[in-house]
Amino acid sequence: MSDVLLGGPARKPVSCLLPLIVEPRRRDARPPPCRSCDGAAWWNGWRVTHPVVAASTDAVERHELVLPRAKCSCCRLGFTCYPPGVYPRRQYQLDVIADAVAAVAIGGELVAVAAATRAASSTSVRRWSAWVTALVDAQALHALAAQVDPSSASVATASPRSSTAAVLAAFEVLGAGLVRSGVAVVERSGLGRVLGWQHRAHGDVFGLAGPRFSPAMAFGGRPHGR
């Protein structure tokens, strides 16, 4: 499988077997206020990204997505505006990761097969599995789900076959609870819904090497409808 480097040398290679779907540039008339100081911001250029998104549970697409950049007129903070469903600092998007990890941890698929289906490497799938497993304790997610939506407490899940499967299942319960409590989501997987909501509502981003998901952060506010 041959690869092509996109967006400069820092980018990971993505299979060129995936056709590139170029999305039109979009931005509102004005940027949102600064997340740090709430000051007015102005548009300040664009950033080219190449997210790999889930077309279905077992197929991916590679997009060329140009994101608008803004700059705060008060504190001079520069920031990128992400549309719903696009997670920062990540080429393979959250639903793709959730699908790949679930295929292995719940579906019993071989890592190499789960990787090839998504034009990813086996190393990436193993890294994603380790990341999901270490991200948060499954019980903490269930506790949060019961807070966000009390009816979540009665959701019965089959006994998971591994800690990875347990965390994934707990993300599904919390993701469904968020939807029932009125949070608008575009993500399909529980992992995508929960982390996407955390990003949109609280500005939290969880990188592969970044901080662990903290339930305390999630309690920072009732979920907002965006």
Ligand SMILES: [Zn+2]
């Ligand atoms: Zn500012």
